[in-house]
Amino acid sequence: MSAIDPQKALKNNSTTAFLTALAVNGGLLLLEVGAFLVLKQRLWRIYSPRTVLPPPNKRAEELPSGPWKWIPALLTSPAEDIIHKNGLDAYMFLRFIRLLLIIFLVFTISTFLIIVPVNAAFIPAISKGLDQISWSNITEPKNQLRFTAHVIVVYLLTAFVIYLIQREMLHYTYMRHQFLISKSHSRLAQARTVLVTPVPDELANERDLRLFASFVPGGIDKIWMYRDTTALNALFEKREEACKKLEAAEARILRIATLAWREKEKIYSRKLKDEERTKAVHKLVIPQINSNILDELVAPNLRPKHRTGFLGLFGLKVDTIEWCKMDNKWMEAHPKDIVWRNLDDGALEMKSRYITSWLATVGLIIAWAFPVGFIGTLSNLSDLCEKVRWLRWVCEAPPVARGLVEGVLPPLLLAILFVLLPFILRGLAWYECIPRYSLISVSVYRRFYLFLLIHGFLIVTLSSGITNVTQGLAGAGSALVQLVPLVMHYLRKWFLGRTPRQAYEVTFQMPSADFGVILPRLSLLATITFAYSVLSPLINLLALISYGMFYLAWKFLLTQVFDQPDEKETGGLYFPMAINNLFVGLYIEQTCLACLFFLRASSAGVTAVIQGVFMVALIVLTALAHALIHYSFSPLKQYLPMSLATSQMAKRYSKHDGPLHDEDGEIDLFSRHRMHSVRRRIQNTTKKLDGKLDQLKAKIQGEDGQGPSSKEGVNDSKLSSHDTEPIAETTAISSSSSNDLPELSRKKSSDSGVSKQSKKELTKRQVFDAAAPAVEDSDSSDEDDEDDHAFDHPSTYADQAWIWIPKDTLGLSEYLSKELKDAGVYASDVGANMDERGVVEVTRNPPDEVWGGGHDL
Structure with missing residues (x-):
């Protein structure tokens, strides 16, 4: 880390370098x-x-058309609507930007009204350029009393920031709890499921686990035991790859055949006479589709082939389609947030992986210092060229060129250096055995901010000054213009949209934001601004403009563009970490000022020491406030208090007589009525009986030698032995007590194919819908029926994915689909079309998934 020099820390950034960076950005x-x-x-x-x-x-x-009309409509739209569209993570992310916007608005006004006059008024023009309004303009000992204004302003601004943090944490806690108890969230499986890993061997069975959790009111509905299926999982992944390879090969054959037929039509058309060409007979008649016409259009040397060895580079070269036809296995829906590979390890191995992962992160931070330090020195070439002989040509270079090298090149090189870093950190977080993708992103946030704090600020920024803050201007513009997604969209459409699934991703899949990577960058900008907020007040104005643009850009993206998947939703857990990062910025600001005051003690005397002591006292007060906020909100940041559950339950049953209450009016969760209700709820598995019988009947009728109907577009999975397990048990219950049970509404689950964001759609007139009842009656039909395999590894039950083939103009797709079905591989051409140029277009999602509607192409 670079040492902080009171003179050098503020003069390293020349006005030319700063203005050049400002002009470029x-x-x-x-x-x-x-x-x-x-x-x-x-x-x-x-x-x-x-x-x-x-x-x-x-x-x-849709926002109003025109170049500017959309801005007031976007700014006046309720930010709470983002919860309905993209969840609480997105809302709290925007709330964090709004918080920074308010902070730096007050910082800009206060420093421009107080600090700038104190730094510049009635002082001879010793400094030049921007230094005239900065700390370096009053470094003479006779001006030491002027620094008292800086101390007072820092105290006031720190108190203001802490007040806003405390207020925002209250708002976050309220919003998170309301989000967790809302009916829309409570009905989801993840809201009622606890992932416990690892489980001791003595409890690794369903009976002992139910006994262990018997104290939970209402009991345990279902237990999923994760089994060690390592070998089966490997086969499952190979089958998935084989399905993708087969689908790509079929689409390639169709494209080659379509283009070959188009070429034959052109040749035939050129042979016709002019008078014949005017008639509508210039097109070739499509012959009856069979293997001969397919072989004629697609020569054997053009058929897709691949090698079966390592990475497809070695081994026997085989025909891809014929090789893939040999696979015939199972596929179905599975929870997308679980990292199945990270569930196999024991507690000791998980702990060792955790330690190893963070040791590797620390080692990477140390190794990263060398290239980052070199980039930091580029910002100080004006000083180095006077001391290093072979760099004197830099001092002789034109000011504009020197400004580009010092003000533009370092941020550009640093951005390139940090592009690959999130992928490395994600790999380390994965190695840590974190069992959920959303928590992997949270771990990436912690590591990435640590990297940015050390290398993007403490090493580079303290040596290059406030020039890096100008990057926020260009960063906000790039977030708005979406240049990279724009280029990637057309690259994927032109070069990767060859199969229907690839075309579906290009056409229908909306982008999503990784807050674990985005938030650390925004937090770093706030940290830099805090550090220089009093030393160089101009930085506050730049930060204000940057965060204003960020707020506009991200509100637009989160309402009009992005679609955050439910499986990545953490319920706002990024927000408390971002708030802690603000305290880091305050600590760095106060420490820098304290060091600067103490370093001036030799020339300024007792006054500088007193001012330094005041800054040390402010550090202590800030730490106490930080600890108070942390311990006040720590129990509530992640978990839902039981008091909310009992209050909601009391409200629900307050209008009824007292079967749930005892003589003192207290709620008795273990009353006879309550336990009877629990038993009836357990027996509610019989409501699935009718649906299972219908499925059995349909499967038996469907197994008459024909493949699955492509018109329905829904995977009618094969009958498995698990389907028949509850039949004997539930039939007896149904026959004996069907008259006693209340009528239950039958629901069809749409989890297998419908996008998860559909479950986030809440009423627009209120932030959250009504809270879910804490203890439901047995006849409640609010909960979604849970799949028996919801938290089993897909390799243990999954059906093979359908091969989705585009429908071509020749009708070859029907022939290829029948050929695959005869080989025992499900295939369909529903919702996908290939035009005469070989371009694939889709109008829905894959046919083995339920279609929930959408853009009608």
């Missing part, structure tokens, strides 16, 4: 905003997919 901002305004009206797929792609009842409202 400001120019990029104008260019990006201009491109956005032009492209926004023409490319709805990139800039407003939420208004078109989701089902009609889940679409976002």
Whole structure:
């Protein structure tokens, strides 16, 4: 880490370098905003997919047309609507940007009204450029009393920040609890499921686990035991790869055949006479489709082939389609947030992996210092060229060129260096054996911010000054223009959209934000601004403009563009970590000021020492406030208090007589009525009997030698032995007590194919819907029926994915589908079409998934 010199820390950034960086980033901002305004009206797929792609009842409202009318409409729309569209993580992310916007608005006003006059008024023009309004303009000992204004302002601003943090934590806690008890969230499986890993061997069976958890009111509905299926999992993954390979090979054959037939038509058309060409007979007649016409259009040397060895580079070269036809296994829906590979390890191995992962992170931080330190020295070439002889040519270079090297090149190189870092950190978090993808992202947040704090600030920024803050201007513009997603969309459409599934991803899949990577960057910008907020007040104005643009850009993206999947939802857990990062910025600011005061003690005397002591006292007060906020909210940041559950239950049953209450009016969870209700709830498994009998009947009728019907577009999975297990048990219950049980509404689960964001759609007139009852009656039909395999590894029950083939103009797709069905592989061409140029277009999701509606192409 670079040492902090009171003079050098503020003068390293020349006015030329700063103005050059400001001009470049400001120019990029104008260019990006201009491109956005032009492209926004023409490319709805990139800039407003939420208004078109989701089902009609889940679409976002379209913003007014025109270059500027959309801005007031966007800013006046309720931010709470983002919860309905993208969950609480997205809402709290936008709330965090709003918090920083308020903070730096007050910082800008206060420092410009107090600090700037104190730094510049009635002082001879010793410094030049921007230094005239910074700390370095009053470094003479006779001006030491002027620093008292800096101490007072730091105290006031720190108190203001702590007040806002405490207020926002209260709001976060309230919103998180309301989100968790809302009916829409409570009905989801993850809201009622606890993942316990690892489990001691003596409890690793269903009976002992139920006994262990018998104290839970209402008991345990279902227990899923994860079995060690390592070998089976490997086969499952190989089958998935084989299905993708087969699908790509079929699409390639169809494309080759379509283009070959188009070429034959062109040749035939050229042979016709002019008078014949005017008649509508110039097209070739499509012959009857069979293997001969397919072999004629697709020569054997053009058929897709691959090698079966390592990475497809070695081994026997085989025909891809014939090789893939030999696979015939199972596929069905599975929870997307579980990292199945990380559930196999014991407690000791998980602990060792955790330690190893963080040791590797620390080692990476140390190794990263060398390239980052070199980039930091580029910001100080003006100083180095005076001391290093072979760099004197830098001092002789034109000011503009020197400004580009010192102000633009370091941030650019640093951005390139940090592009690959999140992928490395994600691999380390994965190695840590974290069992959920959403928690892996949270771990990436912690590591990435630590990297940015050390290398992006403590090493680079303290040696290069406030120039890096100008990157926020261009960063906000790039978030708005979405340049990378725009380029990637067309690259994927032109080069990767060859199969129906790839075309579906390009057409229907909306992008999502990884807050574990985005939030650390925004937090770092706040940390830098805090550190320089009093030393160089101009940084507050830059941060204010940057966060204003970030707020506008991200509110637009989260309402019009992005679609956050439910399996990545953490319920706002990123927000407390981002709040802690603000305290880091306060600590760095106060420590820097204390060091600067104490370093001036030799020349300024007792006054500087007293001011330094005041800053040390402020550090202590800030730490006490931080600890108080942490311990006050720590029990409530992640878990839902039982008091909320009992209060909701009391409200629900207050209008009824007292079967749930005892003589003192207290709620008795273990009363006879309650336990009877629990027993009846357990018996509710019989409501699945009718549905299972219908499925059995349909499967038996369907197994008459024909493949699955492609018209329905829903996977009618084969009968497994598990389907018949509860039949004998539930039949007796149903026959004996069907008259005693209340009528139960039958529900069909749509979890297998419908996008998860559909479950986030809440009423628009209120932030959250009514809270789910804490203890439900046995006849409640609010809960979604849980799949018996919901938390089993897919390899233990899954059906093979359907091979989705595009329907071509020749009708070859029907022939290929029948060929695959005869080989025992499910296939369909529903919802996918290939035109005469070989371009694939889709109108729905894969046919083995339930279609929930959407853009009608």
